[in-house]
Amino acid sequence: MEISISEQNGVQVASVTGEVDLSTSPQVREALLKELGMGKGVIVDLSGVAYIDSSGVASLVEAFQTAKSKGQGFALAQVSETPMRVLKLARLDQVFVIYETVDEAVNALA
Amino acid sequence: MSDTSNPQPSNVIEVRDLVTHYGPREILHGINVDIVEGEIMVIMGGSGSGKSTFLRHLMALQPPTSGTIKILDEDVWNLSQKELFALRKKLGVAFQGGALFSSMTVGENIMLPLHEHTKLDRLTMEIMARMKLEVVDLSGFEDLMPSELSGGMIKRAAVARAIVMDPRILFFDEPSAGLDPVVSKQLDELILRLRDAMGMTICVVTHELESAFTIADRITVLDQGNILFVGSVEELKKHPSERIQNLLNRRSEEAEIDADEYLRRLTGDKEEAEGMPR
Numbered sequence: 001m002e003i004s005i006s007e008q009n010g011v012q013v014a015s016v017t018g019e020v021d022l023s024t025s026p027q028v029r030e031a032l033l034k035e036l037g038m039g040k041g042v043i044v045d046l047s048g049v050a051y052i053d054s055s056g057v058a059s060l061v062e063a064f065q066t067a068k069s070k071g072q073g074f075a076l077a078q079v080s081e082t083p084m085r086v087l088k089l090a091r092l093d094q095v096f097v098i099y100e101t102v103d104e105a106v107n108a109l110a
Numbered sequence: 111m112s113d114t115s116n117p118q119p120s121n122v123i124e125v126r127d128l129v130t131h132y133g134p135r136e137i138l139h140g141i142n143v144d145i146v147e148g149e150i151m152v153i154m155g156g157s158g159s160g161k162s163t164f165l166r167h168l169m170a171l172q173p174p175t176s177g178t179i180k181i182l183d184e185d186v187w188n189l190s191q192k193e194l195f196a197l198r199k200k201l202g203v204a205f206q207g208g209a210l211f212s213s214m215t216v217g218e219n220i221m222l223p224l225h226e227h228t229k230l231d232r233l234t235m236e237i238m239a240r241m242k243l244e245v246v247d248l249s250g251f252e253d254l255m256p257s258e259l260s261g262g263m264i265k266r267a268a269v270a271r272a273i274v275m276d277p278r279i280l281f282f283d284e285p286s287a288g289l290d291p292v293v294s295k296q297l298d299e300l301i302l303r304l305r306d307a308m309g310m311t312i313c314v315v316t317h318e319l320e321s322a323f324t325i326a327d328r329i330t331v332l333d334q335g336n337i338l339f340v341g342s343v344e345e346l347k348k349h350p351s352e353r354i355q356n357l358l359n360r361r362s363e364e365a366e367i368d369a370d371e372y373l374r375r376l377t378g379d380k381e382e383a384e385g386m387p388r
Contacts, residue, residue, distance in 0.1 A: 022228050022275070029234065053276040055230055058237035058376075065377035082309075089307035090241045095369045 003031050009110035010040045011073070013102055017048030020056030029059035036066050041073025043105040052083045057092065064096060073109035077102045119147040121180075122279055122311045123168060128177035130163055137163050139335045140177070145279075150305055150312045152322040154357070155332035162283070164332060165315050169203055169281050170194065182278060199227050202277030206284040208264035210256040210271070216243070217252030220271045227275065233378070240376045242270035246300060249375060262293035266300070273304065280304065282314040286321045298324045319358065331357065 001024035006013045012035040020028055035042050044060065046052070060076070067074035075097040079087070087093045099105035123145035130138040138160050145151045145168075155161040166172040167179055170186045179186045184197050210219045220239040224230055230238075236252075243249050246266035256264060265285060272280060282301065286294040298321050305312050316322055322329060323343050331339040331346070331354060339346060339354055346354065373379075 022230070025234070026230065029231065054238045054241055054274065055228070055234055058234045058241065061237050061241075061373065061376050062233055065373055065379055068373070069379070085307045089303060090244050091367055091372070092241075094367045095372050 001027065003028060005031065005035060007039060008102075008106045011106050011109045012039045012042045013045055013106070014042060015045040015048065019050055020052040020059075022053065022055050025053070025055035025059050028056060029062060032059065032063035033066060036063060036070060036072055036074075039072075041067060041075070041109040043075050043077050043099075043102060043109060045077050045102050046083050047078035047080060049080060049083050052086055054086075057086055057090070060096070061092070073097075075099055075105045075109060077105040119149075121145065122147045122182055123313075124178075124180040125167070126178045126180075128164075128167060128179065129175045130160075130167070130172070131175045132163075136175075137335050138167075138174070141335075141337055143330055143337060143340060145311060145313060147311055148305065148309050149327040150301065150314065150325050152326040152329045153313065153315045153332065154317070154319075154322055154329055155338075156357070158334070159332040160335040161315050161332045165281065165283060165313070168313060169201060170198060199275060200278040202272035202275065202280040204265070204268045204272040204280070204282045204285060206287055208256070208268040210264060210267060212256050214256075215252060216248070216254050216256065216259070216267050219256065219267065220252070220274050223271065223275050236378055237376050238274055239270070240378075242274050243267075244372075244376075245273070245303075246270045247296070262289050262297075265289065265293075265297060269297075269300065273308075273310075276308060277310065279311045279313065282312070282316070284316055285314060286316060286318045294318065294321060295324075297321075301325050 001018035001020055003014055003016050014032060014035060016028060032042060064074045077099045078101060079098055084093065121144045125141055125143045128138055128141040129136065153161050153164060167174060170181055173187045181197060182200060189197065217239050220242055221235045224235045224238065240252060243252060246269050248263060248266050248270065259267060285297050301312060302325055304310055314325065326343055328340060328342055329346050330337060333353060339349060
């Protein structure tokens with residue numbers, strides 16, 4: 001699993017690739033919580049995520065709630081089919097703000 | 111016909127020539143069966159057919175007298191203790207009676223495997239446990255004790271614990287036993303959702319024909335320690351064997367979500383939740 005951070009129009013874009021599981025989700029959590037201290041908000045680009053388990057989704061949930069408490073934006077972008085199935089199982093597709101593209105998400109948060 | 115763009119799913123469990131004894135008595139007489147990735151395999155059979163013993167073998171809990179059991183490409187009884195422990199982390203089990211610890215809350219019961227096997231942050235664990243309670247339609251029950259739950263709720267809480275580690279293979283022992291038809295149907299729907307969403311391979315031991323016909327991709331019928339049949343529901347129904355025909359001749363609305371409230375519930379954000387209408 002790799003996570004790279006870029007900045008677009010004052011919004012932090014976290015691009016995650018690979019598999020997010022019990023061993024790698026703490027890195028995702030730490031990176032997202034750190035980025036929430038900066039900029040207008042955080043977008044998590046999940047296009048490169050082949051698999052995400054419950055610990056990964058829990059990290060996204062915690063980051064989203066932290067963003068809300070700080071008055072920052074938080075969105076998911078390019079959620080591929082497998083992660084979307086996991087989100088839907090716990091009905092979290094109705095909770096997260098999800099955009100089809102990173103550009104759409106940046107325009108919304110910037 | 112071959113289709114290289116769509117490879118065949120692999121076997122996640124392979125049982126070869128499995129023989130088991132209890133004392134001098136042979137219980138399983140040379141069982142051969144494969145369980146394929148992503149399928150729901152139902153194991154049926156009358157009392158004394160050996161299905162509970164067979165399930166214990168499939169869960170890597172009991173060594174056979176002879177024969178081999180491969181789970182996720184690992185020859186189970188040739189593994190070191192450490193390797194066996196690592197393999198078992200990939201297996202989830204929902205026991206017939208729930209097997210929840212009565213001295214622990216529902217939430218603590220569900221987090222137990224996470225405490226045992228991971229070093230995740232406490233809040234991450236709590237969110238995971240609450241997510242699983244949402245999946246089994248028990249949201250908000252994490253602080254209750256098992257004694258405060260109904261039979262159907264205990265079964266669902268046990269499922270939440272069994273899936274908290276996102277296992278590759280999930281085992282159910284008599285999931286519908288003792289449940290009314292509506293709750294039983296909800297549990298069947300849950301089993302199907304878990305397979306579809308998580309791609310889990312699921313292995314269910316049940317007596318309930320209706321449940322088996324609803325959830326099974328394939329059914330294995332055990333009879334007196336032998337495999338009588340392995341195949342689809344349709345193949346089973348049409349099977350000419352009198353023994354099989356003798357065996358054969360004996361619902362859930364999704365609530366609308368308040369996204370903010372749901373998020374607070376998952377993160378345990380009590381501060382923000384205060385003053386909110388319940």
